Amino acid sequence: MSEPERLHPTVMAMIVTRDFRDGDVVNLGVGLPLECANVLPPDREILLHSELGILGFGPVITDHTQADPYVMMVGNLPVTANPGMVFTSHDESFALIRGGHLDVTVLGGLQVDQECNLANTQFEGKPAGNLGGAPDLAYGAKRTIVLMHHTTNDGQFKVVERCTLPLTAPRCVSRIVTDVGVMDIEGGAVVLKETAPGWDPERIQGITGARLVIADDVHEVTL
Amino acid sequence: MSEPERLHPTVMAMIVTRDFRDGDVVNLGVGLPLECANVLPPDREILLHSELGILGFGPVITDHTQADPYVMMVGNLPVTANPGMVFTSHDESFALIRGGHLDVTVLGGLQVDQECNLANTQFEGKPAGNLGGAPDLAYGAKRTIVLMHHTTNDGQFKVVERCTLPLTAPRCVSRIVTDVGVMDIEGGAVVLKETAPGWDPERIQGITGARLVIADDVHEVTL
């Protein structure tokens, strides 16, 4: 029995961004989280932040001729210069993060556990890791959302009872959006709130390493 | 027997500034120390700093019509905007001070003792004091020069064996320039190096609360 289709990254990003309010200050990690920059309606005023010192940028630029190499986010991706944009130093950028001035951070994840711990630094087979800005972001933002595939390429669980990889940040994750559903971590449990079309809770539990609590009002994802 | 004439503040300032080298970064306190800004030859490039966040200013402006209220140093004194001037915040201004980026600070003093301690915060008769920027300046500058009258208005000693007033900063003063001479503090002793015209060492000792060591080459002040 083949598994149902998983959610497209664009849809995953739309699930994350549907709750953003105008004025929210949101840091987007590289990879999947950055998709969020591209699905925000242009009439919304969400201030996007990237830790190298840019705040208030718009969508990723795909037309190379329009790219300004001085307006880019982490990962050397050129982004749109929105009115009201600000540049800072790295130390001020993290003053802003650590000082509690971010509303949301959307991070990628390798493992998230039911104690809200996040591991997103790859150590396996590597002599060291890459912490990047995630430790500060996960601590400093009022809300940390992890946006990731529900399992690894080779089918290993990423939503787990207890992270086995080194922690990037402890007790920080409030929501997990994956390609099969939406989970909130509440009171030490992973609560399944929304499911991708065709994915019932049992099937999601089957690819999840933590026991899922099924929300009373669990429903198919809406945008 | 009336005492010889004391040095004019302008001359005192010239004694301080004669050792400045081009490129020196110098903070000037209010009061007597500020005289230094006015005696620097215009062809010298000494970068004057004031702790509210201005670096690289020129002489105090006396022609009111030329004053720019946005270019002023501590004490609300308008100063000249030299090319290359920079404005900063207060925190960056003190990062610069504390971080060791100042060559010289010229401070006023109420008492200086032979252990290089400085007291320049008035407490007598007041319910509290004014520390201002002096604690950081005296610590952070490579060299702290105190520019002050040798005695108080009512004849009390200001160069003393041990400060009796609360300390502003410990073990910081390297040179004292007063209206009767120049003293360096070396190895726990106040060493008299230069004397004002008409003031011999004995007479200076007579108005000094610490035992003066007379330098072998003590001489009349030169500019």
Place this chain on the structure above:
Amino acid sequence: MVRPQRGRSGPLINKIVATFDDAVADIADGATVHFGGFASPFNSPSYLVAAVARQGATDLTAISTSMGRGLASADQQSRWLPPELRPRDFFDIGLLAELGRIRKGITSFAVGARHDWVYPFEERLAAGEAEVEVLGQGSLAERIRAARAGIAAFYTPVGPGTDVARGKEVRDFDGVPHVLETALKADFALVRAYKADRYGNLIFRGARTFNETMAGAAAVTIAEVDEVVDLGELRPEQIHTPGVYVQRVVVRPSQPVTSWGTAL
């Protein structure tokens, strides 16, 4: 099942507040407030101070580089300007001290710098009606910056060997004694800037003093500005304070209002 995202869900960002009285209306008795500037009519958040005076909040902890001169300020602080240019709308926190609103000052300049200069806060102190914590400007600025930056405490080499270090932890780093100082976060920060946009981005004119330092070091930062410009007019490289540090912006009146009692 997956439907397209709907449009706008709320108002555009607009931090401009119509009046100074509105801007400070929610400062409660007992609040801790950063007051920016550096004792000058040209960098003091004068109209915000006056609005706090009108609003009546009392029992305040005031964090400010100096405790102010009170109503005599404008003349004394700008005596070097031609009389016709002297601002008549300078109010500093001495006004709040005069009105008995300040329970505690955290400051670098607690009193008049001469025996015959006696300022309102000093009189309150002498009368036992207020308390004060005096520290050097560098430690004051760094403690405020730490609050903005989410740093709980830091070790500075400035303070050991003086009264400032009393009761505080002193520890050696590389053989040099350092004193532990903690972050000074406030409920409100009142700052003065030159231009702002509706996002709250600020630029300053002249030395940025404690205005830049304090912006973002409080739950609510309120900026008093000379001018509000269109979004995009302030260039991203030139903005000193990112708007995310600022919650409210109020524009100064085009003509000076010389009485602090005037609703504005």
Place this chain on the structure above:
Amino acid sequence: MVRPQRGRSGPLINKIVATFDDAVADIADGATVHFGGFASPFNSPSYLVAAVARQGATDLTAISTSMGRGLASADQQSRWLPPELRPRDFFDIGLLAELGRIRKGITSFAVGARHDWVYPFEERLAAGEAEVEVLGQGSLAERIRAARAGIAAFYTPVGPGTDVARGKEVRDFDGVPHVLETALKADFALVRAYKADRYGNLIFRGARTFNETMAGAAAVTIAEVDEVVDLGELRPEQIHTPGVYVQRVVVRPSQPVTSWGTAL
């Protein structure tokens, strides 16, 4: 007796150095060096890195947000630009790792972010020829800023509960655990800026990354700039880094030099 002060006693301030090779000539083996930028051809001090490679200093402690990709950098990092605009003169500290010059890295990105991206420093690490200290970018930036600001150490809430806090003091403030981090001062800081004047005042273009953070956090800060302008051309409000933080300035060549081995 009191004679008028004599005239000039030394040269005017001029921090402009003629060549990159001159600028880095005194970096000794074993030095600790801040490398600015953030993995982009447009904010990396590329020509300074190349000059250090030519100069030969080894056994370096390199402080940098990432440990670099080495000679493959330019293509990989600017693949989103039209080929004709891709800089061919991007050198990052991966070059120094390739040459075996780095004994220790202090960084946030020690390795390639994918299994199949294996960078030079990572190979050295795997071979036991280098060591590394990995920490989050916020703590890295703050430790460097602390060095610039003369702060010995600080307590940050970021790190407790993770490997970063191992062996470090953890202390509660307001019930939240904080880890003690110390200042990271270097012998040299190599930074990239946009414009400079002869005082060493700098302005940056775009995000200022670690370039602004590191300027002033070393005994000697060297700035690689696109352009030197006349003194006074940079407005005092717009200068990002005061010249007192900068000891040397070198101008980038007007035409890209694509080989790191070319004396410059």
